Amino acid sequence: MSAPVEAPSGWTRLKAWFDVRFRSPAAIYGLIVFAAFVTIADDHAESVWEVLLTSTGSLFVFFIAHVFAHTLTEHATHGLRHATREGMRHGAGMLYASVPAMLVLVWAGATGVSVSDAAELCGWTTFLVLALLGYSAYRRRGAGLLGRLLGGFATACLGIFIVLLELVIH
Numbered sequence: 064m065s066a067p068v069e070a071p072s073g074w075t076r077l078k079a080w081f082d083v084r085f086r087s088p089a090a091i092y093g094l095i096v097f098a099a100f101v102t103i104a105d106d107h108a109e110s111v112w113e114v115l116l117t118s119t120g121s122l123f124v125f126f127i128a129h130v131f132a133h134t135l136t137e138h139a140t141h142g143l144r145h146a147t148r149e150g151m152r153h154g155a156g157m158l159y160a161s162v163p164a165m166l167v168l169v170w171a172g173a174t175g176v177s178v179s180d181a182a183e184l185c186g187w188t189t190f191l192v193l194a195l196l197g198y199s200a201y202r203r204r205g206a207g208l209l210g211r212l213l214g215g216f217a218t219a220c221l222g223i224f225i226v227l228l229e230l231v232i233h
Contacts, residue, residue: 092157102226115169119161163192193215
């Protein structure tokens with residue numbers, strides 16, 4: 064007779080929810096792409112709301128393209144509905160990981176922060192989220208505190224460097 068299986072704790076469920084939404088390649092890609100869209104829109108927009116609308120709309124188009132690509136490559140094997148559902152689940156991190164930066168833009172728009180200051184705050188938010196993701200990755204690898212802190216900082220710096228490369232190209 065086997066032992067009864069305990070239900071996962073609230074903390075375990077929260078970590079699993081976080082992992083699916085924030086610690087995925089699609090999430091990190093979406094976060095960097097959103098930050099790049101914000102820096103590009105910063106040069107042309109007249110209001111923070113315009114930056115938010117343009118950046119969020121562009122990210123959503125990339126999400127649709129991701130779902131389309133996933134569906135196209137998987138529907139022969141798994142069927143159209145299943146492939147589309149899995150594509151949406153897999154790509155949802157692109158949208159979720161950008162929520163903190165989006166909330167900063169909403170706050171900036173509601174409080175009258177200038178477009179350039181809002182874009183800068185969004186960049187710092189992106190840096191912080193990337194640092195937390197890097198720290199988490201190094202923690203999972205068993206690194207000591209200094210290694211986690213340096214790894215988080217390096218991860219955030221690399222992410223911002225990629226955002227800046229995108230800005231230079233555009």
